Amino acid sequence: MDFALTEEQVMFRDQVLKFAKKEIAPRCQEHDLKAEFDWEAWRKMGEFGLLGLHFPEELGGGGADVMTSVLAAEALGEAGVDGGLTLSLGAHTYLCADTIFRHGTEEQKKRYVPRLASGEWVGCMGLTEPGAGSDAASLKTRAIRQGDAWVLNGGKIFITNGSIAQVAVIYAKTNPDAGHAGISAFIVEKGTPGFSVSRNLHKMGCRTSPTSVLSFDDCVIPAENLLGVEGNGFFMSMQTVEWDRSTLLAPFIGAVAFCLERSARYAQERVQFGRPIASFQAIRRKLADMKIFMEAARSLVYRIAWCKDQGRPVNHLEAAVAKLFMGDWSLAPANDAVNLHGGYGYCHEYDMERVFRDSRLAPIGGGTSEVQRVLISRLM
Amino acid sequence: MNFDWTKDEAELIKRVAGLWDEAALADLAALETAALETGDGSDLAALTRKQIGRLAEAGAFAVAVGPSAKAETLRWMALMENVAQASGSLLLAAESSVRLFGGLLAGWGGGPLANLLGQVVSGEAIGALALSEPGGNQPQTGGRTQGRKEGDGYRVTGTKGFVANGPMADMIAVSGQVEGKTAFFLVQPGQEGVKIGPRMATLGYNGLAVSTLDLDHAFVPADRVIGPLADDEAVRFLHTVQDLILVAASLGVMIRTHNEANAYSRTYHRGAKPIYSHQEVRFKLADTFTLMQTSQLLAYRAAWFQATGEKEAPVLIHAAKVFTAEAAEKVSSLAMQILAGRGYVMGNPVERGYREAKFAALAGTTSEVARMSIAEDVLRRFPVA
Numbered sequence: 001m002d003f004a005l006t007e008e009q010v011m012f013r014d015q016v017l018k019f020a021k022k023e024i025a026p027r028c029q030e031h032d033l034k035a036e037f038d039w040e041a042w043r044k045m046g047e048f049g050l051l052g053l054h055f056p057e058e059l060g061g062g063g064a065d066v067m068t069s070v071l072a073a074e075a076l077g078e079a080g081v082d083g084g085l086t087l088s089l090g091a092h093t094y095l096c097a098d099t100i101f102r103h104g105t106e107e108q109k110k111r112y113v114p115r116l117a118s119g120e121w122v123g124c125m126g127l128t129e130p131g132a133g134s135d136a137a138s139l140k141t142r143a144i145r146q147g148d149a150w151v152l153n154g155g156k157i158f159i160t161n162g163s164i165a166q167v168a169v170i171y172a173k174t175n176p177d178a179g180h181a182g183i184s185a186f187i188v189e190k191g192t193p194g195f196s197v198s199r200n201l202h203k204m205g206c207r208t209s210p211t212s213v214l215s216f217d218d219c220v221i222p223a224e225n226l227l228g229v230e231g232n233g234f235f236m237s238m239q240t241v242e243w244d245r246s247t248l249l250a251p252f253i254g255a256v257a258f259c260l261e262r263s264a265r266y267a268q269e270r271v272q273f274g275r276p277i278a279s280f281q282a283i284r285r286k287l288a289d290m291k292i293f294m295e296a297a298r299s300l301v302y303r304i305a306w307c308k309d310q311g312r313p314v315n316h317l318e319a320a321v322a323k324l325f326m327g328d329w330s331l332a333p334a335n336d337a338v339n340l341h342g343g344y345g346y347c348h349e350y351d352m353e354r355v356f357r358d359s360r361l362a363p364i365g366g367g368t369s370e371v372q373r374v375l376i377s378r379l380m
Numbered sequence: 381m382n383f384d385w386t387k388d389e390a391e392l393i394k395r396v397a398g399l400w401d402e403a404a405l406a407d408l409a410a411l412e413t414a415a416l417e418t419g420d421g422s423d424l425a426a427l428t429r430k431q432i433g434r435l436a437e438a439g440a441f442a443v444a445v446g447p448s449a450k451a452e453t454l455r456w457m458a459l460m461e462n463v464a465q466a467s468g469s470l471l472l473a474a475e476s477s478v479r480l481f482g483g484l485l486a487g488w489g490g491g492p493l494a495n496l497l498g499q500v501v502s503g504e505a506i507g508a509l510a511l512s513e514p515g516g517n518q519p520q521t522g523g524r525t526q527g528r529k530e531g532d533g534y535r536v537t538g539t540k541g542f543v544a545n546g547p548m549a550d551m552i553a554v555s556g557q558v559e560g561k562t563a564f565f566l567v568q569p570g571q572e573g574v575k576i577g578p579r580m581a582t583l584g585y586n587g588l589a590v591s592t593l594d595l596d597h598a599f600v601p602a603d604r605v606i607g608p609l610a611d612d613e614a615v616r617f618l619h620t621v622q623d624l625i626l627v628a629a630s631l632g633v634m635i636r637t638h639n640e641a642n643a644y645s646r647t648y649h650r651g652a653k654p655i656y657s658h659q660e661v662r663f664k665l666a667d668t669f670t671l672m673q674t675s676q677l678l679a680y681r682a683a684w685f686q687a688t689g690e691k692e693a694p695v696l697i698h699a700a701k702v703f704t705a706e707a708a709e710k711v712s713s714l715a716m717q718i719l720a721g722r723g724y725v726m727g728n729p730v731e732r733g734y735r736e737a738k739f740a741a742l743a744g745t746t747s748e749v750a751r752m753s754i755a756e757d758v759l760r761r762f763p764v765a
């Protein structure tokens with residue numbers, strides 16, 4: 001057993017941290033307040049190569065390993081980049097683009113991956129429906145083959161990037177009688193007649209990331225837009241879970257590192273009762289707990305990344321453990337960071353309340369904590 | 381990065397795991413209720429010596445004894461986890477003798493003590509370390525015990541509040557000071573001026589013999605004295621070793637209590653179904669499993685930091701100690717909830733683990749002191765901008 005990062009991994013993480021602190025983080029508060037996607041930040045992240053880190057260079061990617069991608073995602077959080085932007089990145093790169101990269105035909109890969117990796121196009125992934133959340137396989141959106149085309153009917157909800165995406169990977173039933181094996185994945189481009197985004201949802205956190213309601217109303221797409229093998233969709237969506245448990249969790253760890261740094265500095269600056277509040281053990285305890293959580297979470301998430309880098313199928317039990325721990329244990333450090341800042345912590349200028357709101361997604365998105373408990377108790 | 385054990389690591393772990401056959405487990409169970417010394421081979425001293433001897437034979441003490449073997453900390457952690465799973469009492473007894481007492485000899489003991497180190501590592505002799513004192517948690521120096529030079533040795537006076545293995549040790553290393561510098565005095569039971577208190581009754585780890593120790597002008601010849609030392613490196617080393625042992629003890633508690641509750645939930649029926657079928661039960665097991673795995677990984681990572689000399693190793697070890705100790709309390713408590721009345725009755729692994737769990741949080745570097753030390757480091761790293 002060995003927990004060493006390579007020199008390149010450490011160097012790249014530090015570069016991302018520096019870049020994000022300077023170029024991205026200072027923009028986040030304003031966009032969060034307006035609940036607005038930050039196109040300028042997106043463009044900059046694309047230029048830096050953050051939107052397609054792990055794709056091969058010939059497809060416009062950075063050729064990085066999964067561990068590097070995790071470290072980069074963690075560094076974004078640590079720099080103070082808001083959870084909305086990192087969520088948009090996660091849905092775009094890992095849930096949408098990677099699914100095309102892994103299962104697409106050569107033409108599909110060539111058409112979509114380079115445009116997504118550069119950030120020229122935004123991608124989204126639509127699995128969840130109003131009636132199918134935790135029980136995703138019960139989805140109702142229907143795809144029917146008609147000659148050289150597929151016709152989609154149905155609706156999706158909670159779709160990250162839905163309103164800004166040029167490309168959507170959509171899961172639909174091709175054979176309603178075949179259960180899990182009756183689900184297939186499709187690529188739907190923006191502007192396809194019958195495909196519309198009815199609205200974006202107002203959320204408590206991750207506000208810079210649009211969360212959309214999608215409708216498919218006799219939406220006709222060419223037959224070649226089937227992604228992967230017909231009937232394989234559910235399996236494909238479960239593969240993205242591996243990313244969900246590594247690169248999508250990493251920003252939450254980074255966010256705690258951000259809270260820790262901010263809180264430590266603030267505690268030494270803020271004077272009450274004639275001394276810096278850092279001199280109170282109750283304040284120090286909070287700092288210690290943030291650090292302890294961070295170190296505990298790192299090992300779990302790094303293990304998933306390492307597994308993927310070894311080319312091993314991710315152990316679903318380990319993945320669920322990582323997700324449950326991040327989901328249920330990451331709220332306390334963000335909560336502590338708010339309290340440590342007192343009234344300022346409750347106000348927008350000090351970032352902590354934003355981190356607190358953003359981290360509330362951890363036990364919900366990509367599979368709730370309860371669902372992780374179902375999985376863990378079944379697999380252990 | 382590599383989350384698999386290497387071949388060597390895996391073999392060592394397997395060898396130690398292989399020790400816990402039915403007879404050994406029966407011995408370890410007996411340890412928990414055994415009287416100290418009855419002389420018939422079934423007493424605590426005899427049972428402990430026997431199992432420590434078997435561990436030695438399996439090669440468990442061939443690694444990580446003393447500061448120069450720090451690079452082996454990770455495989456040591458894996459070994460300890462394995463022993464702790466079989467018996468926390470045995471873990472504490474064996475490690476107090478070998479990695480605390482023996483570790484001190486290996487790092488700071490001179491030539492004449494080499495023989496003693498050999499006996500400890502082979503399981504022939506049992507050692508103990510008396511560091512902490514009443515009214516002073518974990519001294520960063522030798523403590524208030526004083527040694528005064530007299531002829532070819534020292535007269536030593538002082539009191540130690542808790543000494544694991546005290547009532548059965550062949551030799552006890554007692555920390556103290558000589559003219560303001562840390563020194564360790566090696567004393568023997570029965571020696572004049574050395575008073576080992578009666579075995580204490582404790583909440584948990586009932587298979588471990590603990591006592592007080594009073595030294596009243598005990599004479600210790602110079603060749604039984606380590607120091608006076610130029611710095612407190614030895615004390616720091618021993619605190620770290622103590623904390624790592626307690627991390628492993630917590631892992632042991634979690635593995636035993638989780639496994640017991642998990643197995644129980646699948647065989648014990650209420651109504652027509654095993655209680656596992658209820659989410660209220662099953663989800664508790666998901667939590668105990670999550671805490672256990674998270675603890676294991678954090679423990680390994682902290683051990684790896686120590687092994688590789690990473691700058692943050694002390695912080696990681698304190699983090700691992702706090703986290704695993706609190707996780708063990710939580711896990712054993714949830715496990716007892718699942719066994720309910722059957723868990724509450726004395727004599728099952730869950731009630732035993734429940735009683736043992738508390739120890740790791742209050743012994744060694746206490747959770748409070750560990751948290752303050754972590755915070756100290758954080759504040760240093762992030763000064764006012």
Ligand SMILES: Cc1cc2nc3c(=O)[nH]c(=O)nc-3n(C[C@H](O)[C@H](O)[C@H](O)COP(=O)(O)OP(=O)(O)OC[C@H]3O[C@@H](n4cnc5c(N)ncnc54)[C@H](O)[C@@H]3O)c2cc1C
Binds near residue numbers: 125126135371
């Ligand atoms: C900001 C945001 C972004 C998202 N982005 C995307 C996206 O890009 N693409 C996408 O497809 N989806 C996305 N989602 C959807 C997300 O994955 C779902 O919200 C999540 O899976 C839960 O589904 P649900 O909201 O329908 O809750 P439900 O499944 O209705 O759950 C309601 C409650 O019941 C509990 N529950 C459900 N089943 C069980 C059970 N068996 N045992 C015990 N308790 C149970 C749940 O844990 C929860 O507490 C996003 C959600 C949010 C909030």
Ligand SMILES: Cc1cc2nc3c(=O)[nH]c(=O)nc-3n(C[C@H](O)[C@H](O)[C@H](O)COP(=O)(O)OP(=O)(O)OC[C@H]3O[C@@H](n4cnc5c(N)ncnc54)[C@H](O)[C@@H]3O)c2cc1C
Binds near residue numbers: 281510545590
């Ligand atoms: C069964 C058993 C076996 C033991 N075996 C050994 C052994 O073999 N060798 C050995 O050397 N020791 C041994 N010990 C001692 C053990 O390591 C100590 O109990 C431990 O170091 C704590 O010291 P204390 O009990 O004196 O607590 P105290 O130091 O008196 O602490 C009391 C409380 O105050 C808190 N506290 C103290 N200082 C601070 C601070 N600065 N800030 C915040 N809170 C603080 C503590 O965390 C604790 O909650 C053993 C103890 C037991 C119970």
